[in-house]
Amino acid sequence: MTIRLAGILLLLAALVAFGVAAGTGSLNGYFIYVVNLTLINAIAAIGLVIVSGVAGQMSLGTAALLAIGAYGTGILTTHFGVPWIVAAIVGAIAATIIGTLLAAPALRLTGLHLAIVTLAFGVIVVQLIGKGGKWTGGMSGLTLANADVLGFALSTEARRYYVIAIVFFAVALSASAFLRRKPGRALLTLRERELTARALGINVAHYKTLAFAYSSFLAGLAGALYAPLKGYISVDDFTIWQSIYFFVMIAVGGMTSIAGGVLGAIVVTVLPEALRGLQESANAVFGALLMLIIIFVPGGLVSLAAPLLRLLRRGREGEAST
Amino acid sequence: MTAARPILAVENLSVRFGGVRALTDIAFEAPAGATSGIIGPNGAGKTTLFNCISGFIRPSPGARVLLDGRDVIGERVDAIARLGIARTFQNISLSRTRTARENILAGLHLSLRYGAIAAMLPLPSVRRAEAEADRAVRDVAERVGLTERVLATEAGALSLGLQKKVEVARALVRKPRLLMLDEPAGGLNDAETADLVDCLRGLRAEPDLSILLIDHDMNLVMPLCDHICVLNFGERVAVGPPAEIQANPDVIACYLGADA
Numbered sequence: 007m008t009i010r011l012a013g014i015l016l017l018l019a020a021l022v023a024f025g026v027a028a029g030t031g032s033l034n035g036y037f038i039y040v041v042n043l044t045l046i047n048a049i050a051a052i053g054l055v056i057v058s059g060v061a062g063q064m065s066l067g068t069a070a071l072l073a074i075g076a077y078g079t080g081i082l083t084t085h086f087g088v089p090w091i092v093a094a095i096v097g098a099i100a101a102t103i104i105g106t107l108l109a110a111p112a113l114r115l116t117g118l119h120l121a122i123v124t125l126a127f128g129v130i131v132v133q134l135i136g137k138g139g140k141w142t143g144g145m146s147g148l149t150l151a152n153a154d155v156l157g158f159a160l161s162t163e164a165r166r167y168y169v170i171a172i173v174f175f176a177v178a179l180s181a182s183a184f185l186r187r188k189p190g191r192a193l194l195t196l197r198e199r200e201l202t203a204r205a206l207g208i209n210v211a212h213y214k215t216l217a218f219a220y221s222s223f224l225a226g227l228a229g230a231l232y233a234p235l236k237g238y239i240s241v242d243d244f245t246i247w248q249s250i251y252f253f254v255m256i257a258v259g260g261m262t263s264i265a266g267g268v269l270g271a272i273v274v275t276v277l278p279e280a281l282r283g284l285q286e287s288a289n290a291v292f293g294a295l296l297m298l299i300i301i302f303v304p305g306g307l308v309s310l311a312a313p314l315l316r317l318l319r320r321g322r323e324g325e326a327s328t
Numbered sequence: 329m330t331a332a333r334p335i336l337a338v339e340n341l342s343v344r345f346g347g348v349r350a351l352t353d354i355a356f357e358a359p360a361g362a363t364s365g366i367i368g369p370n371g372a373g374k375t376t377l378f379n380c381i382s383g384f385i386r387p388s389p390g391a392r393v394l395l396d397g398r399d400v401i402g403e404r405v406d407a408i409a410r411l412g413i414a415r416t417f418q419n420i421s422l423s424r425t426r427t428a429r430e431n432i433l434a435g436l437h438l439s440l441r442y443g444a445i446a447a448m449l450p451l452p453s454v455r456r457a458e459a460e461a462d463r464a465v466r467d468v469a470e471r472v473g474l475t476e477r478v479l480a481t482e483a484g485a486l487s488l489g490l491q492k493k494v495e496v497a498r499a500l501v502r503k504p505r506l507l508m509l510d511e512p513a514g515g516l517n518d519a520e521t522a523d524l525v526d527c528l529r530g531l532r533a534e535p536d537l538s539i540l541l542i543d544h545d546m547n548l549v550m551p552l553c554d555h556i557c558v559l560n561f562g563e564r565v566a567v568g569p570p571a572e573i574q575a576n577p578d579v580i581a582c583y584l585g586a587d588a
């Protein structure tokens with residue numbers, strides 16, 4: 007068994023175990039909600055790992071793409087009675103198309119300049135949603151119709167968990183295959199050595215666009231799941247602060263791996279909830295903890311596992327040679 | 329002279345950077361299946377010529393760069409690579425944090441035909457392609473003399489000599505028709521240079537591979553090349569087989585810096 011397969015089975019076991027526990031009704035609904043939110047954030051964080059961490063294209067437009075997915079889903083289900091699953095796909099595709107347009111400036115701009123363009127994009131999207139009148143509910147937000155998947159109503163936290171967990175697992179698996187194979191190698195090469203990438207035959211414009219498209223799709227998908235989770239969405243859910251939090255997730259967890267994005271999503275989503283007891287000082291403690299992680303673990307929390315993985319790998323090689 | 333079409337023919341090639349004439353009216357041919365060298369002192373324009381051939385620099389109008397008879401001027405760098413040119417760079421251009429194996433795998437980009445969506449799915453065809461890629465890496469490692477242990481090491485932790493070999497392997501792994509090496513022995517010590525020359529000598533014997541290499545070190549180039557072009561101050565000083573070049577008074581002058 008490879009280390010990768012072991013990791014996949016471990017993840018699957020954890021997701022199933024939580025699902026079983028949630029199904030018995032013994033878990034607090036709020037607790038399941040936090041896990042649901044974590045998995046949704048993890049999906050968007052995986053997308054950001056691909057475009058910013060691996061491809062090196064600084065993007066601060068994540069929340070806006072989430073908003074497109076969420077509002078797309080919300081408008082179609084609420085105003086047009088479209089089934090959630092169809093609305094979710096349309097919402098994610100809408101986010102993909104609009105997010106891919108961000109690749110156009112990315113072909114000319116880098117670093118801070120690109121960050122500013124994507125940030126401005128986020129501001130514009132939120133403004134437009136706020137001016138959307140009855141379609142988006144304007145600044146007062148949109149209350150969603152009840153969602154179901156092929157007759158399976160997403161009426162409880164546990165039921166929402168099943169759908170979110172399945173989508174998350176599929177995303178984690180497919181994204182890690184993407185990174186491990188040809189497209190991931192091409193993106194890493196173009197970030198680290200763009201001239202070399204060209205000489206190796208990598209079409210840099212094509213791959214940068216692909217990175218934006220893929221990460222926008224994942225953000226839109228996260229938004230499509232977020233809408234039924236909250237039942238009510240408003241522009242306050244998708245501010246530029248939220249985009250910055252997504253960036254913090256991958257910085258804290260690890261910029262270049264799926265595990266890094268997921269770990270970061272766990273820390274940045276769960277920690278504030280766990281610190282709630284501290285009341286006013288919660289935000290200060292949260293900020294201080296993030297700072298400590300960035301300073302003392304600059305490679306992200308996932309880098310703490312590197313020595314362990316090396317040990318496991320060496321153990322396997324030892325086994326193979328005997 | 330062979331009657332066969334040259335793998336590479338450069339005609340009438342000039343490059344100006346502002347008022348500086350980096351290259352003036354260069355013409356030369358690299359015979360197919362042979363090893364050709366471009367030599368000249370530092371600043372002679374060797375790397376600029378390489379950059380024109382691989383598409384990084386566009387020469388002045390009127391120039392032609394024919395790869396197996398096809399003019400590639402104006403084509404994108406990756407499109408030219410697709411036609412079968414692979415190159416290394418003067419400075420190491422590996423990913424330091426990835427293993428030698430992963431670096432060489434990146435060289436197979438053009439050989440792997442599956443798309444981005446297919447990459448995400450557990451398709452047998454993709455698995456087969458990746459397994460073949462792994463085999464290709466092992467084969468090329470054997471050709472240039474890289475051990476399994478080196479393949480599993482992060483490139484940044486390897487000696488310069490091994491890093492240069494990994495670069496050669498990365499260029500070679502997709503079986504290019506023309507392999508262009510920019511100062512393959514630059515910065516290497518004597519033992520590493522000797523090792524690399526051995527490795528290149530092995531590649532030279534391969535009939536389907538043409539090699540074009542740049543170096544300022546005559547002692548490296550002379551024994552390896554069938555055919556040499558000498559540049560100095562952006563102009564072609566001489567062209568011909570090594571024995572002729574060595575005896576050419578203009579070449580000797582430009583290397584010794586004497587008045588010709």
